[in-house]
Amino acid sequence: MSSAIESQRSATAEICDKRDDWSFHVTRDPLTRFLRDRRLQISLDMLSARNLLNPAQQSALVVCGGVGGEGIFLRRAGFTDVTVTDLSEEALAVCRRLDPNLRTMPLNAENMAGIPDSSYDLVFVQDGLHHLPRPALGFTEMLRVARTAAIVIEPYESLVGRLIGTEWEVQGKAVNYVFRWNHSMLKQMTLSYLLSAESVVLTRRLWDHNLSVGKVARRFPERCRLLAAKCVYAALTPVNSLGNMMVGVVVKPGKTAG
Numbered sequence: 001m002s003s004a005i006e007s008q009r010s011a012t013a014e015i016c017d018k019r020d021d022w023s024f025h026v027t028r029d030p031l032t033r034f035l036r037d038r039r040l041q042i043s044l045d046m047l048s049a050r051n052l053l054n055p056a057q058q059s060a061l062v063v064c065g066g067v068g069g070e071g072i073f074l075r076r077a078g079f080t081d082v083t084v085t086d087l088s089e090e091a092l093a094v095c096r097r098l099d100p101n102l103r104t105m106p107l108n109a110e111n112m113a114g115i116p117d118s119s120y121d122l123v124f125v126q127d128g129l130h131h132l133p134r135p136a137l138g139f140t141e142m143l144r145v146a147r148t149a150a151i152v153i154e155p156y157e158s159l160v161g162r163l164i165g166t167e168w169e170v171q172g173k174a175v176n177y178v179f180r181w182n183h184s185m186l187k188q189m190t191l192s193y194l195l196s197a198e199s200v201v202l203t204r205r206l207w208d209h210n211l212s213v214g215k216v217a218r219r220f221p222e223r224c225r226l227l228a229a230k231c232v233y234a235a236l237t238p239v240n241s242l243g244n245m246m247v248g249v250v251v252k253p254g255k256t257a258g
């Protein structure tokens, strides 16, 4: 394991040792749920629009899944077969405590050699690939082990994104460069790896800044907070083409029903 990867692993382990409260991952508070689940819900809507979503019948793998936020969302969305992976065993132990029905597996996203091709229907990553020294390798590994689609929710490469976002993330001794994606990158990486023009690359660019939107919404009385957050994102919709975030869905060849 490279020292960059090892330092990511130990930084996550340290966070898990220090932090007790992970309740935001399981709370039913509508504002928190909306803010945390919005991008994942958009990815499910994109799959659904192509008739590629059937949670009760599909297996899902979450890469760089930390303590299980995405896994918990997917279970609540009706998936019964969800495996959360991360470098950190400590994070996966928290994940199992938060939802004992989630499967967990320690995994370096850059090297999924232990997982055969096309093992999981859907493979998700959210805010994870930009922690890897080789994000493109993490992505092609996701594509390899996915049977139907890989879902990539990561920062979008743009001037605005770079101006308001972080370039270098530092967590204890761990440092990562925030790699930002766009449609063209995702498409080129997909075509060069899958070698098929039948692959479908869908991207949605949008604004996402949960801390700021949450702060604005919490100034309103509790009963209005969800509506306030929805209004902020709705107001930003006309300028989503300048947004800082990408929801990408890459559908493998021959899976383009609908």
Ligand SMILES: C[S@@+](CC[C@H](N)C(=O)[O-])C[C@H]1O[C@@H](n2cnc3c(N)ncnc32)[C@H](O)[C@@H]1O
Residues within 6 Å of the ligand: 005, 008, 009, 012, 063, 064, 065, 066, 067, 068, 069, 070, 085, 086, 087, 088, 091, 107, 108, 109, 110, 126, 127, 128, 131, 132
């Ligand atoms: C910002 S956290 C995101 C966690 C989760 N996706 C979420 O949004 O709650 C990034 C996660 O990626 C994990 N990670 C970093 N490098 C990794 C690698 N090479 N393979 C697998 N996981 C990795 C870290 O341990 C950490 O849990």
